[in-house]
Amino acid sequence: MFNYYLRLAAISIRRHWGLSLIMITAIGLGIGTAMTTVTVNYMMSANPIPQKSEQLFYVQLDSWDVNDPFDEGQNPPDQMTYTDATNLFKADKAFRHSISAQAFAVIEPQDPDLLPITVNARANSADFFAMFNVPFLYGGAWSAQADTNKELVAVINRETNDSLFAGKNSVGELIRIDGNLFKIVGVIDNWQPTPKYYDVTSGAFNDTEELFVPFSLIAEEKITRAGNTSCWKPSGDGMAAFLRSECIWIQFWVELRDEQEQQDYLTFLDAYVEQQKQLGRFERPLDNRLSNVMQWLENQEVVADDAKMMMAMSFMFLVVCLLNTVGLLLAKFLGKAPEIGLRQALGASKATLFYQYLVESACIGLGGGLLGLVLAWLGLQSVAAMYGDYMKDLTSLDTTMVLLAMLLALGSTVIAGLYPTWRACNVQPSQQLKSQ
Amino acid sequence: MLTMKNICKVFQTSDVQTHALRDFNLNVNEGDFLSVTGPSGSGKTTFLNIAGLLETYTSGEFLLDGEDVGKLNDNGRSRFRNEKIGFIFQGFNLIADLNLFDNVDVPLRYRGFNAKERKRRIEENLERVGLASRMKHLPSQLSGGQQQRVAIARALATDPRFLLADEPTGNLDTDMAQGVMSLLEEINRQGTTIIMVTHDSELAQRSGRTIQVKDGRVSEAAAFNQKAIA
Amino acid sequence: MLESGLIIRALMRNKIGALLIALQIALTMTIMVNAIFMIQDRQQQMARESGINEEDTFYLTNTIFAQDYNIQVGLQTDLNAIRKTPGVVDAIQINAIPLSGGGWSSGLQTEPGEDKDGIGTAIYMVDDHAINALDLELIAGTNFSPSDIGWRLPAQSAWPAKVIITQALANSLFPDNGQSALGKTVYISNNQPMQVIGIIKNLQAPWNGWSGVERSALVPFQMESRSGRYFIRTEPGRRDELMPVIESMLANSDKGRIIRRLSTMEETREQSYRQHNATNKILMTVVSTLTLITAFGIVGLAIFSINRRTKQIGTRRALGATRWQVMRYFMVENFFISAVGITIGIIGTVSLNYWLVNKFNMTPLGFELIALGVVTLVIVGQLAVLYPARKAALISPATATRTV
Structure with a gap:
């Protein structure tokens, strides 16, 4: 079924490309900004000698x-x-x-x-x-x-x-x-x-x-x-x-x-x-x-105040992007109420529908995450360029950060998708089927 | 096959109670082609929603294929719909984003058939309604009559015990309506029980048996059915 | 307005959608106002004048590596050569460069004694050419005379007898009357007296983030240093042409040293405020993308709600509503949502500012900025809803009669 849902998600994203694009861009921007500042903070607060920092x-x-x-x-x-x-x-x-x-x-x-x-x-x-x-x-x-x-x-x-x-x-x-x-x-x-x-x-x-x-x-x-x-x-x-x-x-x-x-x-x-x-x-x-x-x-407060402040700001930014996604997903899924009613009539249980729309949210999250990674990379390049020497060793994305970015994107989009998905699978089928 | 005993459906809205169905009794046998007629607001849509397990009822007893469906939970009803009921709607209700093949595929997916079996059923049923050649088309590229044929193919793909049709020709012109009706008769002849809701008495006459719903009750008007058989 | 009640009731039926937009607007306002506040704060810091001529000046480091090198003779030779170069206005040896981030500071006090409080002061060790070379404005008293200039050995503890201070330092030392500082004696290193012979208008310390950045003093010293700095002022517009000339002249005249780290004051200012500039750019980008995203969110949800209400809108049109009335409906609706969002936003803005003030020692923000945020967001909201509202207004009244 997972593959089927993936295919349905792909069709849905392609057919409503404008809406999907806004959502992917919003998540991408949110993740990109958050990851840029998180990386700088992470590098600033990194343990430079983990083997013996306690000794x-x-x-x-x-x-x-x-x-x-x-x-x-x-x-x-x-x-x-x-x-x-x-x-x-x-x-x-x-x-x-x-x-x-x-x-x-x-x-x-x-x-x-x-x-x-x-x-x-x-x-x-x-x-x-x-x-x-x-x-x-x-x-x-x-x-x-x-x-x-x-x-x-x-x-x-x-x-x-x-x-x-x-x-x-x-x-x-x-x-x-x-x-x-x-x-x-x-x-x-x-x-x-x-x-x-x-x-x-x-x-x-x-x-x-x-x-x-x-x-x-x-x-x-x-x-x-x-x-x-x-x-x-x-x-x-x-x-x-x-x-x-x-x-x-x-x-x-x-x-x-x-x-x-x-x-x-x-x-x-x-x-x-x-x-x-x-x-x-x-x-x-x-x-x-x-x-x-x-x-x-x-x-010695080596993590600069600016860096901490910008991280706080960028997380608020991410929240705005997610609110945006919640709103748009809600619009998208409720727009599909007739289809959801039909699927219920044809035998889809609520759990199945929940799964289907969660997969779609996750796909958008994944897209947003990938875009976010590219933006984070660009963001770090420009941070390095603008701040000069001060930041030059603080602006590389390592695997931990890449994984964190993808996880953050997926996790936050799935969470953002929960409410719209829940609303979607609580559509009353009989009301959707009659009135066209 | 289908037995309703004293089914009541009450809609409760803030301070008004509406009785959509009251003491509704009906018995449908295997292989029947039953028409349900009645003026709008009589309760025939509520009957269809309850018969198709899309809505629950307030009281009474409802046996479908020997099973007391009042005891099923939401998941159980979904499975029951998927395995035993096929739906045909006035508005066709095809998924606009999916092509014909994928539309017919929807209930088969929920049934859990493997890819080979699904493909066989989709092709066989689209063949049966004469649209096998347009499998990759989107619903918007078809005429109304063709869309309704796809909906029928979708309804039949799971081999349901009976079909529920809600004004299946309501949105079609006469020629197309004739075609769809012939198809339904053909399907009935091959053994599928059909319950059709319609306000078109001419159409109703073509079925084996007709009931009339008035104020949420059955007022059987079987007279002209005999005539039809004769 | 007649429709207001209607619109609010319709909104209450779709609370979540409206609330999502309101929350977005609230957060956008919170971030926007605080970010703009921080940007302004930094811009004000950057706008402060260093007090010196930054357009026509540059400096370099003279590092001596040869053994048995006569530093005192070398310094006079170098300064004479530079000062004689056509196009050069003046040149000095100096221990620190304003805005550069590295320099010397010491406490100055008005009474001698180890237990007396000192005022932190940036110390510039220069000769009598400094006022001309740095292009400072002497507002009271006199410049050093050549005979005032002492020769300072490395790690020497004795200070000269005269000092020139900035107006800001005078006001800090003599809070009652800064003007009276002229002629007074101040003490450095707890008990070494120095007489204030002049007051200059402005001269910033080397550290731009320091709270005492305007407190500086000129001390008449030339230094015995194996790595000294020369500060040079040229005639207007001739800096770039003279930099390589002077570099090669110095490098070729004496092989016992190297000339390095040539830098203009403009570069120094750029370096000094680089982080400020970068942070401002980032904040600006964040604010503008944020506003765009919120606007897109409004557009997306408005289009959705209009699509859902197509038939309803058609019916209204059929019943006689004008296009403008349909548009107005959505614009008023957006205004109500914005109003809720902005109200929450004001609370958010003040709370975030409160947190920033506590955590990062920022100043509290003013009312004007909040007002600006309110106006901006109302306008953004109305602009964003304009396109969907126009789309709604174009729905044909015939939609009402269409069944499918």
Whole structure:
């Protein structure tokens, strides 16, 4: 019977193509708009590292001004001071820990005729690569000794390797940065976590860095620091004074494998802050926080307000489109009252008729869903074009989204079709057969 | 075959009760060709709707093919209509969107026959009404008489025990009406019971037996039937 | 009107159809009014003036990589060369670009001390050419003199003794009398004094979403920086012609650095408000498609109800109704449905706005926009029903006598 109903639906849709077209267009537009905004929200709120997002924790300590609390006292500072970060690092209480900050470098090519290239860089400790599951094309991370010994080693990403070494295995090669020669120990394969959770301070959807060097080189002034820096107290002159200051500019992550390790680490942090209080720092009440990846992204509100607002709007839009469909389906099905009466006379039960018209609704839903997918794709292309870099990693439709779109289209159309269908199969046959 | 005992049908509208049928009694035998006549508003349409299980009745007893159809639920009535009753309407009631083949196919689908059997029945019955060659045409491409023939083919396709015809020639000119009437007589001769509602006494005379409905009651006027037989 | 009762009774018999249209109109109004409100809000933000000349200006980044490079000498050489280039009005070194999204801020306070409240201020480190290069309007006081300009080492904590502030900042610092700011001393880094020697009309901070976007200060500094920015103003209309000239002149004059990230102020504004623009475009598209869909819904259902009532309409015509009376019937009917929809819509609009205000810190919307929404939807409804109503009016009175 299903095939028969499909054929009847096809005939009905073709014979009333104007009405069907309006309905399919309405659903398509509704689904297209909804899916465009849902996709952007979904990508923005995606879990960038599902395997271990529960084990990675961002560390926050409230070292801020007692007279003018950070974020009006709602949250501790979103980055860490050099003093605290290096103290926690030296204490070495976590399974793994990463101390890192943004940096900036000019790489001078060996060929003097070529122009130097500027790159966004990151200064980080060795564990960074293992903690964040960074994939390597060649070589690998530097060792923990390289951090302590302040070795001039570097990891570059695939694009930089392509432009400097034409994509060849460059492990062991030297590059010149600000007059110093760095030895390449690894080349990172394509890697773009979305959101870029390990550092959201200058944009949660920025590109990953092109060059990575040991964090200890910042203090040596072998690499130039970059990124957001906030201070509540004058820092004094020179690099050494800056490092001693209360300025925050470092992201500190730890990897803790279970509840017990988390508890222990929090206890350790509390003890550390208490000890610092003795030294006259940390005048604010104790407020140490460990946030796992998803908590941290939530806390940093990486899903833009605009995106949330537009998703709300687009769902209302979808509701309008569905109301439209309910109205038109009702008109269409009630227009078929004589046919429905006849089918009843010829032996169709209510259940059969219900099934038949539900199949027709579903067909329209399917059409709307397919159109919606095309529109969503177009919508995402134009979102990407209009918003530029900010949205470029947020606008691809994956299989989950395609399935969701089809399900949403089918589900909502079938629901929209329920009332008209119910009305249709409650037609009184004897009234329809006599009066023509 | 069909027995109605004291059937009453009351329509209740806000504060007025209308008795469409009161103590309606009728017995139809296998192979009969029964005409039901009467002025408009007499209750003959209500009789047809009840006889065809399109409407329920208020009280009384109704046996159809030996079964007490008053006990059937909506689904049961649908199945009964599909298996045992064929309908022919004044307005033909073909589905405008479907071609002749698909129109005749409708009741067969609900019966659940396989594709081969359906095709055989459709072709056989369209052949029988002389329209096999126009199977792919839409109803709007046919004349009224041809449309009614398709409706008859559709009614016959399920091999019903009896046909209910409601003014089958009401919308047709005389020539076409003659043709349709001959077809019905032919079908009756082959053994199908037919109940025909009409206000045309001339047509009624051609059937084996005529009853007249007046104010919701049967007032049998069999006199001229005898004459017809003679 | 005589027919009103009749129309309402007829509507009540087909409640669901009418209700569906009314609900569509209600939701359309809710979305439309709020979306237009958001669009206006963004347009107002975008319409604010940065205070600087955006047509004839551009900037670039000068990144030094050579070791043992004399930055101070290099900077003077570069600025002299640029300023001497024909067509250039003026040029400065600057630490941040208005609207660009990246810059420095610091608290300014009227009394010294760590426990005193500071007013967040965008800090622009520039020399005495800034007012000319940025094309700022000095409304009180004087410009810096060349001798005021200090040399700032990286991570230096000392500030110069003079400052020029915007009018908005003056009003924030001295709420009682912004005019009195001239000559007063303000404190930076809690206790370093700076004297206000000038007030400029407008200069926006680099962050367009910041509530204090109009609060900026010019501080007389040139910076020892290995990655500095030059801001250049040309004679009107000569910007595009001079950009490559200056780029290649700088690049060729000194191989110890690279010149990169050339950008005009117009591009910066475009980048800065890109999200606003994009969001507005999307909202506009949503509003217009939504209105179209609702209009189509009205057309579809009206045609259906007219088809169902063909014979009835024919009978009316046979009984003497004029074409206009038939049309009027459907237009009045649509008006009643719209009225119900719009009433629900007003409630919806205010509720959605309330939610947006609470959730996204938006301002409550005004009465005029709601009125505009009401008028628009009544017109859309009447226009949508026009075609079906005309179709109804064209039904022949002869339909009444036709049986089939």
